[in-house]
Amino acid sequence: MQLEVSLTVRALCLLVFCATGVLCTRGEEVHRLAQRKLCADEECSHPISMARALADYTAPDCRFINIRQGQIVYIYGKLKGKGRDYWQGTVQGDYFGEQSTSLGFFPKSIVREIQHLGTELVEMPTVDWDFYC
Template identity: 45%
Template sequence: MQHLLLVLCVGVLHQTSDAVLMDKLADNKICGDAECSYVLSMASAMDDFIAPDCRFINLKKGQKVYVYSKLVPEEGSGVFWSGSVYSDRYVDQMGIIGYFPAPVVKETHTFREDTVQMPTTNMDFICT
């Protein structure tokens, strides 16, 4: 039993060792709840966006996007939102949450009017 526990612990440590902490894009974010689990809005991509690193997701013009959080921009930084794409055509990307520039999308429907502003954590910017 102890050997099995040791193997499981080593496996978990190995999986987390591949994670890379990236620079924070903002210190605060706006969410629909304290866990950022509620969808704030639905948006439509107005243009293609190619993810520059693993914190971001690719968007194709016309693609639907579920918005989960909105980073509060710092002076001199861009405005980024996080979300996941929705499309039968891009089913391989569905469920992957990442950041994208807010100006690339247009909100089409708001689901949550009540929002919570909270600090971001290092976990918000980890790449696996």
């Protein structure tokens, strides 16, 4: 009984801290970088191309990914319009240590495409989930 109460209290505290933003850095929606994007398929589930990072990049917020010079980046989306300077992709984290693989945005200027993996791109609207942390 005491264990159940303790777990309930911990869960409530965690909920309160997340609601106030004290502990949670995920679960927040931020503004869209663009309204449209290019993808290899309608689900944006296949990479468009592979690129090599030309420089280190430190993510300014939760929508972006950290990249180290020399890493291979798999590009899954290319933003259009006002956000055209940003691409969406993943890096292979295991090669450079503890960094986990995650999907995020980065400036296209810090990578050089080395291999195209598809031929035809599909233009899609961005969705809230694209910019959700």
